[in-house]
Amino acid sequence: MAVAAAPAAGLPPPPARVVSRRRAIRLFKISLLSPLIVMFALVLMPALLLQLYFSFHQWTVYLGTWWDAEFVGLDLFQEVLTDPRFGWAIVRSLLFATGSTIGCFVFGFLLAYLMYEPFRGNAVYYIIFILPMLTVPVVVAYTAEMMLYQSGPINDILSRLSGTEFKPAWLSDPNIALATVGLLEIWNWTPFSFIIMLAGLSAIPKEPIEAAEILGASKWRIFWEVQLPLLRPVILLALVLRFLEAMAEFPKTWALFQGGPGSATETLPIYIFMTTWQYFQISKGAAMSYIVMLMMIVIVLLAIRLLRREKQSLDKMYEQPSKAEG
């Protein structure tokens, strides 16, 4: 062991202490990750493999044992990709997710902007604003069903406020059904965007804002020129997370519409569910799920790349204060 301490020419091997430290760190990392790995191996992996098996074999519940199912190659994928109903489901899901994400973000950001400077009683507002997120989506759907009847309280209030007969059929008009779910999604999940944006706004250092203030910037210019650019990574995060969640929205849509009226609210999760458990086309459902999963993986990878880039630029921006301490 004494040899390790002796200085050697060129690159000396790292001392034993460093090696054992590195090993300990690696061990620690593995031990932290192991529950996740075990869960992945025991739960997620079998499900994914089974799904993969089904998407290459024609099988459904009444077709005998699943391990004897007929191998059909890529037939099912071809079927799904040429299915116009699947195409429309994608369009509806994208529409729904985009619209509700923007809605959640706009309202969430607005509330966060109103709330980020502490004021008396802000905790009460905070709780009120968070409440929708704590409500179970199915409860949101059933409550909405009662409120949104054509001659129900919402239309009544809207009519009284506007002074005109305002009676949209929120729950039965195929032209607005998807928008109805979208509005509910916005109501349900604005708190999520609110919390993220509130955290982001509160994390911006105060001094650049005050500097802008005394240099003559109005509130609007400060927002536009200082706060918004500094918030970019947070905004991106809020949008991406909300979008991914909205793509997977199922409970409210199902509880209210089951894909109807007609196929007006038949989004991807609804269509996959119907294919699998109403038409019992288990294999087609599996193939669809795989395609959707690949789609989402592409979106997630893109999002991670974007987020990483934003984070790096943010880190670079904030390098300076620490340097100045020196």
Added chain:
Amino acid sequence: MARIELVNLEKSFGAVKAVKDLTFTIEDGEFIVFVGPSGCGQTTTLRMIAGFEDPTSGEIRINGKVVNDLEPRDRGLGMVFQSHALFPHKNVAQNIEFGLRMKKVPAEERVRRVREVADMVRIGHLLDKMPSQCSGGESQRVALARTLVTNPSTFLLDEPLSSLDAKLRRELRAECDRLHQALKRTFIFVTHDQEEAMTLADRIVVMRNGEIVQVGSPMEIYSNPVNYFVADFFGSPSMNLVAGEIVQGTAGTRFRAPHFDIALPTRFGTAKPGAATLGIRPESVGVAIGAKGDIELPVRLVEPLGKDTLLYFDAGTERAFVAVTEGLSMAEIKVDERIPLTLDPLRIHLFESDGRRIDTGA
């Protein structure tokens, strides 16, 4: 042109009174330094002048006009922050240009003026860099330039140098001084560094616990501190302070402490007997080798600094009793040697037990 008056200014944060009944006038073109230990209310005062904090009561007037309800941007002031507060997503030129853009100055003029101030604070070569690529000193110059370019009537500087190392601090201190002389604007500078205050200020405002303790030129503050706190706060090395008592006897007024028994100058003839603290600056203590001194103390440490030599004596007090002697002639003094010392009678201060200076009437 800016004459700033603070009238009965108060600021409370909940139950904490950060600034208490502050009345003070800053004349046009003056370099004022608010100084005191951290948290004594100087920064709060500055932030109230800037308009970032609303006073709990009292008035702030700029050129006679009450500005309490004016937004920061309408007060015509410029501010430099301790943390530089540059916009991290804008390059140096865009940072400097910001104030001009907000005032809708045409583009060509903006470019010209940015160049001008960048050259003035010697950062012309940095204009394309991002703040993260600038060093601490450079960042603070950029912050100065960003303020300069808007041509404010008054510069508010909130501990602008405290995040820099000693050498940069001296350099930028000189820069501030130069800018003040060149621009002839009002400067209000907040610091907790007495040396910064001494070197920069026309007038120093010493604050403590939200109150003004003393206002005066650096020389006044240094040679006539109104109380123990000011005496102790200013000067490096700090004033020697020895706790003891004043005794009135047949031999006149004397000051007694464990190693001290000295006759006080006649101006202290009317001083009340009792506990008191004697203060004398290290440079007013004379080393009288071979002669008869006022006191005789053992040497604990000799610190030859080149230009001066510092002698640390044991006076039985917590802090060593320090004397400054010119050159290195005293560098050979041995530790534990007992040295006779003289105290310049004109430079002796006495403080009452509550810290107030015992006035001599002279």
